Amino acid sequence: MLTSKLEVLVEFGSKVDGPLLDKTLNELKSQDGVKEAVFKDGAIVVETTLPSTVVLDMVSRASGKRAVLQGFGETQSAVSMISSQSCCRNSVMGVIRFQQTAEGPLVADGCIDGLSTGLHGLHVHEVGDLSQGCDSIGAHYNPSNTVHGGPNDPPDKRHAGDLGNIVADETGRATFRIVDNVLKVWDIIGRSVAVTEKRDDLGKGPNPESKVDGDSGTSVACGIIARSAGVFQNPKRICACDGVVVWDEKDRPLAGKGRREGKRCCEKEK
Known part of the structure; x- marks a missing residue:
């Protein structure tokens, strides 16, 4: 494997x-x-x-x-820090990493918290535009202009960005590792990835939306896909942007509320 x-x-x-x-x-x-x-x-x-x-x-x-x-990963890698694009309410937040393997397939490895228990669709979208949150990321990445499908369908029966479903447990956490034979890391850097409110029916449902997005509902969290470090490519031990050291970073959110001690994300500047 x-x-x-x-x-x-x-x-x-x-x-x-x-x-x-x-x-x-x-x-x-x-x-x-x-x-x-x-x-x-x-x-x-x-x-x-x-x-x-x-x-x-x-x-x-x-x-x-x-x-x-x-x-x-040892080869080209990317990462997306996804969130529900909100600040001071219960939110969905997580990290998805992508690795282009030497063998050819792409690996999508992630952990997302704050989801409702059960299945949720996961898709790569056309653009990395969060100006309107998850409403501005465009449709599923679909360079071949095909119908929506599932990750096990042939390339002419699915969108390139169709990654199927992830499963959230009773705590709201989804931990997953997906191997995909269609997507390539260099094609998705600068685009976005999103998780949806409902399960993806993989294009096999009776609703007309099935062939569009798997009738999976709106995106509850999303993030831009950026290039990232592979094994021994990142010597960082402190985040230059906010001074959080790697060990403190482990126990804090990726951004927003609680990232830096003594600063609340919705606190007005004095």
């Missing part, structure tokens, strides 16, 4: 505890879905078929330390 390599930073401190590192690596290697786990250049590199969020949880449990994803 197609694997991805993850570069995981672990808060071991200035001097790595050798026995703890060995314990962490051995526990990772014993897990189904983990092909290899090694310590290299100050990070744990995991080759896996599992979603990155699952791997990070494994590393944290095994080491008892905080862990963050520093690099994803």
